[in-house]
Amino acid sequence: MINTVWLRTFCTLAEVGHFTHTAERLHMTQSGVSQHVRKLEEQLGVELLVRHGKQFSLSGAGDRLYAEAQYILIALSNIEQKVGEDPPFEGSVRIMSPGSVGLKLYPHLLELQSKHPKLVIDYRFAPNPDVESAIAESAVDLGFMTSKSTLDNVICTPIAQESLLLVTPDTVEEPDWDTLMTLGFIDHPDGGYHTSLLLGANYPEFQHSNLFPKKGFSNQISLILEPVSMGLGFTVLPAYAVEAFEKSERIKVHRLANPVSETLYLCILRHRELQARMKNIIEEAKQWL
Known part of the structure; x- marks a missing residue:
């Protein structure tokens, strides 16, 4: 598998056209840039640069690698961005509750979804034992119950009467x-x-x-x-x-x-990290209940 750090160094060098300036852009030493390119050549078994003293040009293999690498590096950059993002009204939220609570909450959640089309509400109606099991098995993100859970890994917080x-x-x-x-x-x-x-x-x-x-x-x-x-x-x-x-x-x-x-309890799996959209649903639910 190609080392993406070496690949990024090579692509920057191909764009800048100068070892010293590439090192400055990447906050590396010039020898570090040379080392990354050399390791990449060794890994691929081809010469990527045609060297002319202190000058260089891309070889045929170097041209092909640079063209293909653009897609890879853009995709990696997008992944990094998406992983770091936590949009407040995008993505799915899986919720389960007894029927009465669902009749109260579900219409409000649909109104919220209509304002934020990238938010997806997945709502299931079920009795307390089924809600408890779904939370424990990570089958839902949020649960509402009318009794406290008896399971150690399910945390229940009273939110309404x-x-x-x-x-x-x-x-x-x-x-x-x-x-x-x-x-x-x-x-x-x-x-x-x-x-x-x-x-x-x-x-x-x-x-x-x-x-x-x-x-x-x-x-x-x-x-x-x-x-x-x-x-x-x-x-x-x-x-x-x-x-x-x-x-x-x-x-x-x-x-x-x-x-x-x-007493109506909000229940989640212990140690579960809640995304922003889930936290927003909780705050909205507290206003409606």
């Missing part, structure tokens, strides 16, 4: 215990957990979500409130999911006497 809300059909004025039992429960993947947190803090009768007649289930965060809006039951959801529901006039949100919130 998200309220849990009791949601009923719009016909319900006072969601007492008997009303909830009559309505029945629209379940979802985190339904039992969210219900135990919120209803357990506000209804002495509550023991488990299984107490309620089950009236439906959906694992699509954007569709969980559809059956509620049709009067088929009630559910408990994080605030961002409720805010994103388009048929808000058909549901009623009840803020109970004892509010309950989940």
Whole structure:
């Protein structure tokens, strides 16, 4: 493999046409320039210079090497520049979060991408355990979770609070215990957990979500409130999911006497160096959440 330092010295000499001036440009000694050219000739097994006393001209091999070397040196220079660059709104950012957080964040991130077309948002919706695994395996750059990771190599920082809300059909004025039992429960993947947190803090009768007649289930965060809006039951959801529901006039949100919130954590892989674009996404997310 050609030594690129020797190659750069040779090309500079070919351009300048003088050993002393080449040495000055490269901050070398004249003997150092001569040595680089001689080593390059030895490596390639050809004469690159036709020497005339203190003067020289390029040999045929020297001409060919100089022409080809321009592409190589320009490419190397571009690599050095690109490696050193850290543009704030260029490149891909891989993000994963539970659905409610995603419904809040994703539209804002798309707006940001529309302003900066070289920014690529790769957003995945997943439950906390999947987010945790993806971070640990470097499958994503940033993760948002509603519980702290149990893994030593995943760092979680609290950045926001998200309220849990009791949601009923719009016909319900006072969601007492008997009303909830009559309505029945629209379940979802985190339904039992969210219900135990919120209803357990506000209804002495509550023991488990299984107490309620089950009236439906959906694992699509954007569709969980559809059956509620049709009067088929009630559910408990994080605030961002409720805010994103388009048929808000058909549901009623009840803020109970004892509010309950989940802490939202920003999670990254320990010792992961974050590029400028990732840091910008974090700062933007903190404003929106």
